[in-house]
Each structure stands twice: as C-alpha cells, then as structure tokens.
Amino acid sequence: MSTMTQDPxxxxxxxxxxxxxxxxxxxxxxxxxxxxxxxxLYLWFSFIMFLTGGAMAMVIRAxxxxxxxxxxxxxxxxxxxxxxxxxxVFGAVMPAFTGLANWLIPxxxxxxxMALPRMNNWSFWILPFAFSILLSSLFMEGGGPxxxxxxxxxxxxxxxxxxxxxxxxAVHIMGISSIMGAINVVVTIVNMRAPGMTxxxxxxxxxxWLITAFLxxxxxxxxxxxxxxxxTDKYFATSFFDAAGGGDPVMFQHIFWFFGxxxxxxxxxxxxxxxxxxxxxxxxxxxxxxxxxxxxxxxIAILSFLVxxxxxxxxxxxxxxxxxxxxxxxxxxxxxxxKVFNWVATMWRGSITFETPMLFAVAFIILxxxxxxxxxxxxxxxxxxxxHDTYFVVAHFHYVLVSGAIFSIMxxxxxxxxxxxxxxxxxxxxxxHFWCSVISVNVLFFPMHFLGLAxxxxxxxxYAIQFADVNxxxxxxxxxxxxxxxxxxxxxxxxxxxxxxxxxKPWEGAEGLEWTIASPAPYHSxxxxxxxx
Amino acid sequence: xxxxxKHENYYVPEQSAWPIIGAIGLFLIAFGAGSxxxxxxxxxxxxxxxxxxxxxxxxxxxxxxxRAVIAESMAGLYSKQMDRSFRQGMSWFIFSEVxxxxxxxxxxxxxxMIAVPxxxxxxxxxxxxxxxxxxxxxxxxxxxxxxGTTTQAMGWMGLPLYNTLILLTxxxxxxxxxxxxxxxxxxxxxxxxxxxxxxxxxFLALQVEEYMHAYQEMGLTLDAGIYGNTxxxxxxxxxxxxxxxxxxxxxxFFRVLKGHFTPEKHFAFQAGAWYWHFVDVxxxxxxxxxxxx
Numbered sequence: 088m089s090t091m092t093q094d095p096x097x098x099x100x101x102x103x104x105x106x107x108x109x110x111x112x113x114x115x116x117x118x119x120x121x122x123x124x125x126x127x128l129y130l131w132f133s134f135i136m137f138l139t140g141g142a143m144a145m146v147i148r149a150x151x152x153x154x155x156x157x158x159x160x161x162x163x164x165x166x167x168x169x170x171x172x173x174x175x176v177f178g179a180v181m182p183a184f185t186g187l188a189n190w191l192i193p194x195x196x197x198x199x200x201m202a203l204p205r206m207n208n209w210s211f212w213i214l215p216f217a218f219s220i221l222l223s224s225l226f227m228e229g230g231g232p233x234x235x236x237x238x239x240x241x242x243x244x245x246x247x248x249x250x251x252x253x254x255x256x257a258v259h260i261m262g263i264s265s266i267m268g269a270i271n272v273v274v275t276i277v278n279m280r281a282p283g284m285t286x287x288x289x290x291x292x293x294x295x296w297l298i299t300a301f302l303x304x305x306x307x308x309x310x311x312x313x314x315x316x317x318x319t320d321k322y323f324a325t326s327f328f329d330a331a332g333g334g335d336p337v338m339f340q341h342i343f344w345f346f347g348x349x350x351x352x353x354x355x356x357x358x359x360x361x362x363x364x365x366x367x368x369x370x371x372x373x374x375x376x377x378x379x380x381x382x383x384x385x386x387i388a389i390l391s392f393l394v395x396x397x398x399x400x401x402x403x404x405x406x407x408x409x410x411x412x413x414x415x416x417x418x419x420x421x422x423x424x425x426k427v428f429n430w431v432a433t434m435w436r437g438s439i440t441f442e443t444p445m446l447f448a449v450a451f452i453i454l455x456x457x458x459x460x461x462x463x464x465x466x467x468x469x470x471x472x473x474x475h476d477t478y479f480v481v482a483h484f485h486y487v488l489v490s491g492a493i494f495s496i497m498x499x500x501x502x503x504x505x506x507x508x509x510x511x512x513x514x515x516x517x518x519x520h521f522w523c524s525v526i527s528v529n530v531l532f533f534p535m536h537f538l539g540l541a542x543x544x545x546x547x548x549x550y551a552i553q554f555a556d557v558n559x560x561x562x563x564x565x566x567x568x569x570x571x572x573x574x575x576x577x578x579x580x581x582x583x584x585x586x587x588x589x590x591x592k593p594w595e596g597a598e599g600l601e602w603t604i605a606s607p608a609p610y611h612s613x614x615x616x617x618x619x620x
Numbered sequence: 621x622x623x624x625x626k627h628e629n630y631y632v633p634e635q636s637a638w639p640i641i642g643a644i645g646l647f648l649i650a651f652g653a654g655s656x657x658x659x660x661x662x663x664x665x666x667x668x669x670x671x672x673x674x675x676x677x678x679x680x681x682x683x684x685x686x687r688a689v690i691a692e693s694m695a696g697l698y699s700k701q702m703d704r705s706f707r708q709g710m711s712w713f714i715f716s717e718v719x720x721x722x723x724x725x726x727x728x729x730x731x732x733m734i735a736v737p738x739x740x741x742x743x744x745x746x747x748x749x750x751x752x753x754x755x756x757x758x759x760x761x762x763x764x765x766x767x768g769t770t771t772q773a774m775g776w777m778g779l780p781l782y783n784t785l786i787l788l789t790x791x792x793x794x795x796x797x798x799x800x801x802x803x804x805x806x807x808x809x810x811x812x813x814x815x816x817x818x819x820x821x822x823f824l825a826l827q828v829e830e831y832m833h834a835y836q837e838m839g840l841t842l843d844a845g846i847y848g849n850t851x852x853x854x855x856x857x858x859x860x861x862x863x864x865x866x867x868x869x870x871x872x873f874f875r876v877l878k879g880h881f882t883p884e885k886h887f888a889f890q891a892g893a894w895y896w897h898f899v900d901v902x903x904x905x906x907x908x909x910x911x912x913x
Contacts, residue, residue, distance in 0.1 A: 118635035209639035216647035253654035312723025324843035331767035333846035335735035
C-alpha cells in the first residue's frame with residue numbers, strides 16, 4: 088500500500104490486496120520510518136510549496152503587467168520576490184529532489200530502506216515547521232523578509248524588517264533538515280548497495296545524488312554561518328558586514344555565494360541523473376558515455392566551489408579575481424557540454440517514442456541548454472557589467488531552474504508514477520500539461536532576455552514605459568504557466584485514484600532494479616538484497 | 621518492521637514518535653529564538669519562554685531517542701553493516717561541522733587579508749581610505765575600528781596557552797581511554813575517560829574566566845569591531861561545541877559504569893571520541909589564527 092497520497096481514506100479504497108502493508112490513519116505519515124512514505128511526504132510538500140511560491144510569482148507578474156504601481160505596495164512586492172525565491176529554492180526544488188531520492192535510491196540500489204530511517208522522518212518533518220515560520224513572518228508587523236532571497240547585507244542587516252530573526256532561524260532549521268537528509272543519502276549509497284552493485288554500475292540518478300549530497304553537506308553549514316553573522320550584525324551590533332567596524336558588505340556576498348553557487352548545482356545535478364534515466368529508456372538504447380557522465384558530474388561539483396564570485400563581478404574585485412572566476416566559470420561548460428552531447432548521442436538513431444516523460448526530457452535538454460548559453464554570456468566579465476541585475480539574469484536562471492530543474496522533476500514524476508501508484512497516468516492529460524507548459528514557459532521567460540538586454544532592472548515593481556508591451560506578454564505567459572500546473576495536479580490525483588493497471592515495467596526500454604519489483608512497489612522492497620550481475 | 625533474512629540483517633525501526641517530537645522541538649527553538657531576538661529591544665513578548673520550552677523538548681527527545689537506540693543496540697539488533705552506517709553518518713556530520721567553522725574562519729581571513737587592508741588604502745584603495753576614514757590605520761588585531769571604537773587584543777600567553785595544553789592533553793587521555801576499551805581494561809577506561817571530562821570542564825571554566833576578563837578589564841566585547849566579532853563568534857561557537865562534547869562524554873561515562881560497550885562494538889564511544897578530537901583540532905586552528913598570529 089504505497090500510494091502517493093496523503094489522504095488515508097483514498098489509500099484504503101484501492102488495492103487492499105497487499106500483505107502486511109502500511110499502518111493506517113494519519114499517524115502513519117507522522118511516525119513513519121518508511122522511505123516510500125517519507126518520499127511521498129516530501130513530494131507533496133514540495134508540490135504545495137511550488138503552488139505557494141507560484142502564487143507569489145503570479146502577484147509579481149500581475150503587478151508588472153503594466154508600468155506604474157497598481158496592485159501592491161513596493162515593500163510587499165519586495166517580500167513577494169524574496170519569499171518566492173526562498174520557497175522555490177528551499178521548499179519546492181530541493182524537497183522534490185529529496186523526495187525522489189527517498190523513493191528511488193533504495194529501490195535502485197537494492198536496499199531495504201534508507202540507512203537511517205528515523206532521522207529520515209526527522210529531516211522531513213522539520214520542513215513544514217520551517218516554512219510555517221517563514222510564511223508567518225509575512226503577516227507580522229513590518230512584514231516578512233524583503234531583501235531578496237540572497238539577503239545581501241546591508242539590506243538584511245541595517246534595513247531589514249524586525250522579523251529578520253525568524254527568517255534566520257527558519258533557514259537554520261531547514262539547513263539542519265537538508266544536512267540530515269544528505270547524510271542519509273550518502274550513507275545509504277555508500278553502505279547499502281546490493282551485492283554486485285559496484286560503483287560503475289550505479290544508475291546515474293544515484294551517482295548524481297551522491298555528489299549532490301556531498302555538496303549539500305559541504306555548503307549548507309556555510310549558509311548557517313552567514314545567516315548567523317547577519318543575525319549578530321542586525322541584533323547584536325557586530326560589524327561583519329559593516330565597514331565602520333572593519334568588516335565589509337562585500338564579504339557577505341563572498342560567503343553567501345560560496346554556499347550559493349554549489350547550491351545551484353544541488354538544484355540541477357539530480358536533474359542530470361533523471362534525464363540520464365529517461366532518455367535511454369525512450370530511445371531504447373543504453374546511455375551513451377556512462378563513465379564520462381559520472382566524471383562530468385564530479386567535475387561540475389568540484390568546479391562549483393571555484394566560481395562563486397561570478398555573481399559579484401560588479402563589486403569592484405581586483406582584475407585578477409575577475410579573470411580567475413571568469414575562466415573557471417567557462418570551464419564548467421566543458422563537462423556540461425559532455426552531458427548534453429551524451430544525451431543527444433543516446434537519442435541518435437534510437438527508436439524513439441515521445442511519451443510525456445520523454446517530452447519533458449527533450450524539452451529539458453533544449454531549454455536547459457539555452458539557460459546554459461545565457462550563463463556563458465553572463466560569465467564574460469565585461470559583458471556581465473551590462474547584464475548584471477537585469478531581467479537577463481532572471482531569464483537565465485529561470486531557464487535552468489524552471490525549464491531545467493522543474494521540468495526534470497515533472498519528467499521524473501511521469502516516468503515513475505506507474506511504479507509509485509500502480510496505475511498508468513493519463514497520457515492525454517500529460518501531453519496537455521507538457522504542451523501548455525513548454526509553450527507558456529517560453530512566452531514567460533524568453534522575452535525577459537530582451538527586457539534585460541534593454542536594461543530593465545530586476546526586483547523593481549515599476550518600470551520605464553518602453554518595457555510595457557514585452558512585460559505584458561511575459562505576464563500572460565506567467566499566468567498560463569501557473570494555470571498549466573493545475574493540469575499536473577489533476578493528472579497525479581487521477582493516477583492515484585485509478586486508471587489502467589501498470590505492469591512492473593511499463594516502459595519498454597527502461598533499465599534498473601526498480602522495474603524488477605511489482606507496481607505499485609510493495610511497502611518493503613528488497614528485504615532480501617538482489618544479486619546484481 | 622524488522623527486515624530479517626539470512627543474507628543481511630539490516631534493522632529498519634518501526635514507527636517512531638521521536639522524530640516528530642524533535643521537529644516540534646526545533647520549531648519551538650527556531651520560533652522562540654527568532655521572536656526572542658526580535659523582541660530584545662522592546663523587552664516584552666514570550667519568545668524566551670518558547671525557546672526554553674523548545675530546548676526542553678529537544679532534551680526530552682534526545683533522552684528518549686537515545687534510550688531507544690541504546691536498548692536496540694543492547695538487544696543485539698544492530699549488525700556490522702548498521703554500525704558502518706552510524707560511523708559514516710557521524711563522520712559526515714563532523715564534516716558538516718568543519719564547514720560551519722570554515723565559514724567563520726573565512727570571515728576572519730577575509731577581514732584580515734582584504735577588508736581591513738583595503739579600508740587602510742592598500743591595493744588600489746587609496747581613495748577609499750581618503751574619502752571614508754582618512755585617519756584609519758590598518759593593523760591586526762584591529763584595536764581601533766574605522767569609526768573609532770577601541771579595544772584591546774587578547775594575547776596568547778597565559779590563559780589561552782593553558783587552555784591549549786588542557787585540550788591537547790584531553791585528546792591524549794581520551795585516546796588512552798579508547799585503548800583501554802579496546803583492550804577490555806575497564807578500570808583504565810573509566811579513569812582516563814573521567815580525567816578527560818575533568819579537563820573538558822576545566823577548559824570551559826577557564827574560557828568563562830577569559831570572557832569575564834575580556835569584558836570587564838579589556839573592553840574586548842562582541843560589538844568591538846571585526847576583531848571582537850570574529851574572536852567571540854569563533855571561540856564562542858567552539859565553546860558551545862566543547863560543552864556539547866563534554867555532555868556527550870559524561871553520558872558515555874555513565875554508560876561505561878553501567879557496563880556498556882565491548883571491545884568490538886562501541887560506536888557511541890567512537891563517535892564521542894571523534895567529536896572530541898574534532899573540537900580539539902578546531903581549537904588548535906583557533907589558537908594559531910585567532911590568538912598567536
């Protein structure tokens with residue numbers, strides 16, 4: 088009984104045919120130590136946060152529909168951009184990947200469960216509390232965080248609202264959650280592989296998550312450190328980020344981006360793993376260049392520690408530093424190019440079919456590459472002086488995060504939903520979801536490139552009149568993209584409640600241990616480790 | 621539900637209430653601490669009480685959760701493979717702690733090597749100095765900040781040196797305790813472990829004295845510019861970790877008295893020892909970079 092639902096009454100209606108299944112009732116979800124239950128919790132939480140952060144994006148796009156101030160106060164607009172970013176990064180994308188890791192890694196490596204099951208539950212249940220604190224601060228006197236998700240000093244110290252301490256401690260506990268989740272993933276992968284599951288036989292999703300987890304353990308504590316300094320600067324009169332006391336506001340940016348840049352790879356490496364599973368399955372060919380994929384992932388992770396200051400080209404760093412960070416950043420294009428090449432080479436002369444997961448995967452490859460190219464443009468130091476803090480940057484990171492990370496999560500959901508629920512999803516609705524999403528996402532983000540090149544700054548609720556037409560198009564794309572995601576909700580609920588019975592291996596070309604067990608996957612998969620040849 | 625079979629015996633615990641209690645505890649701590657800090661100026665509100673409640677819940681959780689784990693361990697439910705899981709988990713946790721301290725060391729190095737010299741006009745920042753604070757002189761320790769706050773630097777002779785020796789010695793005594801455990805010499809184990817705890821407490825007592833001296837006689841305070849900031853946050857977080865480590869060792873001490881741990885299986889002891897050696901190494905870095913250099 089491992090349906091993907093939070094409502095136990097639904098869970099009881101269907102397939103009662105399972106022996107010693109899950110405990111019943113609400114407390115099943117609160118007390119669970121089962122990796123599938125916890126994965127389900129993560130995925131639903133992430134989806135709720137996706138809609139919440141999405142609603143905030145709708146507020147932003149509604150305000151920007153026309154020049155001048157129409158709907159919201161500038162301070163509230165700032166809170167929307169800030170909390171939209173925080174929720175999407177820490178509440179939607181990261182928990183979605185952790186949810187997928189929970190569901191899939193034990194099944195993929197032939198383990199009975201995650202290595203530390205109780206800690207797993209703890210990692211999850213911290214999150215709803217952390218985000219209630221963050222969201223509740225919006226309703227407090229003076230409002231919630233309004234300094235951008237990057238909370239640059241002195242915006243977050245001298246000029247921030249009274250509720251900043253709540254933001255700081257919310258970030259602390261979500262960091263604790265991420266670190267524990269990541270430790271669990273690493274230990275599971277290192278220690279729980281079935282006999283014969285050697286390193287170079289690991290599915291790429293497992294590899295990419297192993298490296299992601301390493302990045303998480305390495306940089307989330309740095310985030311904890313920097314929010315602590317913000318806290319003491321604001322409330323205890325320290326001057327880490329205040330030149331009058333010998334500190335430096337630019338130091339904030341260095342420490343923040345030392346966390347922040349690996350963080351963006353934390354949000355994309357698992358995507359690479361997902362795409363590397365889906366593209367071979369629907370091309371009916373093995374993945375081209377498996378080993379190079381592993382090495383490319385590791386190279387990206389290592390380089391991610393050496394590029395942080397490309398976010399800060401305009402802060403007046405010495406020319407040597409500007410050049411160093413420019414070249415290191417461009418180097419990342421090499422392993423990333425290897426990946427894109429390998430995915431395309433996998434499709435080359437494959438017998439491809441375009442079910443919904445494959446549609447999202449192909450869209451991922453194309454649109455993520457566009458985001459990668461605009462990233463290369465931003466990496467060029469002198470060019471960045473023109474693009475910095477404009478809508479060009481907004482377009483760039485939304486291409487890699489929405490049509491990159493989010494699309495890969497959607498692809499993963501469609502790909503593994505039959506395994507999770509035991510039912511096939513509606514292919515018709517899935518295609519509707521895909522085409523609505525892929526068209527609207529480009530209407531939404533592509534014109535932003537032009538806005539940015541023309542000089543429209545980001546995070547401002549008003550703009551010069553010449554940007555009006557393009558902003559209107561962008562907003563229409565935004566509303567359309569937001570509404571399209573409701574189709575996904577419908578697909579998932581429909582798939583949980585019923586539908587065509589899914590075979591153990593619904594995709595002809597799929598490979599991996601997760602397809603050797605029943606659909607829906609039994610509550611305890613692989614109580615006996617399988618032999619991997 | 622236990623998952624038992626003849627190949628492996630990886631114990632997957634049944635449903636447990638401790639994680640959700642822990643999550644509620646962390647929620648109360650975060651919400652309470654956040655409210656408390658933002659209420660500092662107004663002197664009203666219930667943040668402090670919520671914070672204390674959260675700490676109480678967490679202590680309750682730690683006791684309950686550890687009791688459950690110890691009972692499982694004593695019941696022989698843990699295989700070799702699980703022992704490895706725990707060890708690896710602990711190592712990665714310590715690595716995350718290293719990175720936490722790295723953030724503050726990074727701030728220290730940045731301030732010393734870049735921020736303060738630039739304010740003093742180094743590199744191509746002559747105009748920065750000229751326009752902002754022309755009389756400011758870049759020295760480290762920064763005893764006079766650009767806006768004129770003055771303080772004194774903490775020397776390394778005397779108390780900090782004693783503390784270094786104490787902590788280094790404690791790492792050695794703990795190692796002897798571990799050797800005693802592995803050779804099944806319970807008396808040596810108990811004595812050396814007890815001695816380590818005493819050294820830990822002595823370190824903390826001297827640290828308190830140092831702080832009092834800094835605040836009352838030297839004018840070295842948390843808000844005394846970047847030198848005081850880095851000094852107190854680095855030594856303060858280190859002190860918190862020593863406190864935690866000492867509590868950890870005290871728990872181990874009582875478990876040793878109860879006859880827990882065998883030469884083959886003593887993950888908790890190993891974890892406590894690793895943790896203690898880790899705070900020792902952090903202190904060495906602190907002593908060199910904060911006090912001596």
